[in-house]
Amino acid sequence: MVTSRHLQSACFTLQHRAAHLHSALGSKIRAFLAAAIPRVARDAPDPARVTHFEGMTRTYSCGILGATGIVGQTFILLLRDHPFLRVDFLGASPASKGKRYGEAAKWKMSSPIPERVAALPLVGCTPEEFKGAEVVFSASSDDVAGALETTFLHAGFRIFSNAKNFRRQEQTPLVVPLVNCNHIDEMVPIQRKTMDVTGSLVANANCSVTGLVVALKALQDRFGAIIHVSVVTMQAVSGGGHPGVASMDIMDNVVPFISGEEEKIEYETSKILGGIEQERFTYLPNLTVSAQCNRVPVLDGHLECVSVKFATPPSSLEAVEECLRQYKCPVQILGCPSAPKTAIHVFSAQDRPQPRLDRGLEGGFACSVGRIRKDPIFDIKFVALSHNTVLGAAGSGVLLAEYCILKGVL
Numbered sequence: 001m002v003t004s005r006h007l008q009s010a011c012f013t014l015q016h017r018a019a020h021l022h023s024a025l026g027s028k029i030r031a032f033l034a035a036a037i038p039r040v041a042r043d044a045p046d047p048a049r050v051t052h053f054e055g056m057t058r059t060y061s062c063g064i065l066g067a068t069g070i071v072g073q074t075f076i077l078l079l080r081d082h083p084f085l086r087v088d089f090l091g092a093s094p095a096s097k098g099k100r101y102g103e104a105a106k107w108k109m110s111s112p113i114p115e116r117v118a119a120l121p122l123v124g125c126t127p128e129e130f131k132g133a134e135v136v137f138s139a140s141s142d143d144v145a146g147a148l149e150t151t152f153l154h155a156g157f158r159i160f161s162n163a164k165n166f167r168r169q170e171q172t173p174l175v176v177p178l179v180n181c182n183h184i185d186e187m188v189p190i191q192r193k194t195m196d197v198t199g200s201l202v203a204n205a206n207c208s209v210t211g212l213v214v215a216l217k218a219l220q221d222r223f224g225a226i227i228h229v230s231v232v233t234m235q236a237v238s239g240g241g242h243p244g245v246a247s248m249d250i251m252d253n254v255v256p257f258i259s260g261e262e263e264k265i266e267y268e269t270s271k272i273l274g275g276i277e278q279e280r281f282t283y284l285p286n287l288t289v290s291a292q293c294n295r296v297p298v299l300d301g302h303l304e305c306v307s308v309k310f311a312t313p314p315s316s317l318e319a320v321e322e323c324l325r326q327y328k329c330p331v332q333i334l335g336c337p338s339a340p341k342t343a344i345h346v347f348s349a350q351d352r353p354q355p356r357l358d359r360g361l362e363g364g365f366a367c368s369v370g371r372i373r374k375d376p377i378f379d380i381k382f383v384a385l386s387h388n389t390v391l392g393a394a395g396s397g398v399l400l401a402e403y404c405i406l407k408g409v410l
């Protein structure tokens with residue numbers, strides 16, 4: 001039986017041979033090989049990194065809770081040459097405390113651990129041991145994140161959370177940086193007042209919600225109210241952290257269940273796309289979302305088949321495509337260094353986007369949409385893709401911190 005591991009190994013061999021031929025071949029043949037031989041190595045979040053930011057005169061000291069996990073590792077790569085965010089504090093479980101990061105982390109990224117970070121000690125996840133961190137990224141597992149984040153919030157820290165625990169909390173902005181940063185501006189002062197804290201907690205959306213709401217926001221802004229959304233997800237294994245689903249359960253298979261995920265999509269979409277009135281989230285009362293979630297044997301990148309019904313349908317598919325292409329969001333307008341140049345990459349090829357080929361666009365900070373067509377039950381349907389550990393997790397945290405610093409919200 002030919003498994004995906006066999007195919008991967010064959011592709012690696014081809015890539016290896018191609019590298020030997022590289023110098024002997026002309027540029028046309030090299031271009032052909034580059035297009036024909038897919039990259040099978042795990043995409044490192046390695047955008048054309050901005051390492052200098054005009055006008056920023058100082059560096060902000062950052063800490064990561066859960067620094068050794070999949071999301072924590074992604075943070076470390078995304079922040080390695082950041083123009084004004086510097087990783088100084090690393091926390092993980094008590095079992096890892098006291099070890100050097102390079103010794104404790106089971107490193108799963110295809111780029112090496114930055115040397116400076118590898119040498120840092122892992123400290124306990126307590127406010128005392130993170131004293132001096134101006135920004136705290138929380139990437140610890142859900143079972144401990146709620147308690148840790150509560151302690152840090154009450155100790156006055158600025159927290160950007162990847163966990164589910166605070167997302168439904170009434171004073172917590174639930175933010176996808178390509179969609180609703182305005183919720184931070186409006187809700188953080190209310191959070192501080194209501195919870196009697198000097199710090200702040202901003203939650204990222206679930207990774208399966210991220211790509212979906214970016215496309216829906218562009219459509220909502222242009223065509224008005226969306227009333228029904230049906231989404232079927234094909235989610236990467238890295239979405240479950242390491243080690244995730246056992247290889248015997250996911251190879252040659254699709255698992256049609258991810259605990260709690262469908263409920264998260266159905267709830268979070270409405271909070272993110274809704275507004276804030278009289279110091280409360282309004283959600284979208286007329287929106288119904290139906291989600292079906294599947295775990296598929298893909299390493300990174302959540303692909304989603306989406307059908308949408310509007311109160312008033314768009315005039316044409318061309319208008320839909322145009323509005324997605326032109327979508328601009330606050331982190332782009334503000335000039336955040338990690339913001340993608342194009343928020344939504346629209347494909348016209350029938351068979352794109354694909355996780356392996358397209359998840360790394362703009363270092364994983366952009367979304368992709370393709371196969372835009374009429375839906376005989378809803379109005380339109382399309383396929384959306386986003387990188388679950390970059391835009392769906394650590395990348396959102398980084399963008400949100402950049403936004404807050406540049407906006408002066410921190």
Ligand SMILES: NC(=O)c1ccc[n+]([C@@H]2O[C@H](COP(=O)([O-])OP(=O)(O)OC[C@H]3O[C@@H](n4cnc5c(N)ncnc54)[C@H](OP(=O)(O)O)[C@@H]3O)[C@@H](O)[C@H]2O)c1
Nearest residue numbers: 066068069070071092093096140141162163239241242393
């Ligand atoms: N993976 C994704 O695509 C994704 C996307 C969006 C959101 N998220 C969310 O992000 C968070 C992290 O996910 P992940 O995929 O990175 O998980 P993971 O790979 O399982 O990593 C979990 C991290 O939590 C740490 N931890 C465990 N017990 C702890 C304790 N008692 N105190 C402090 N730290 C502790 C672990 O440290 P040790 O190494 O020492 O055990 C590790 O650093 C979760 O809330 C998850 O739901 C994940």
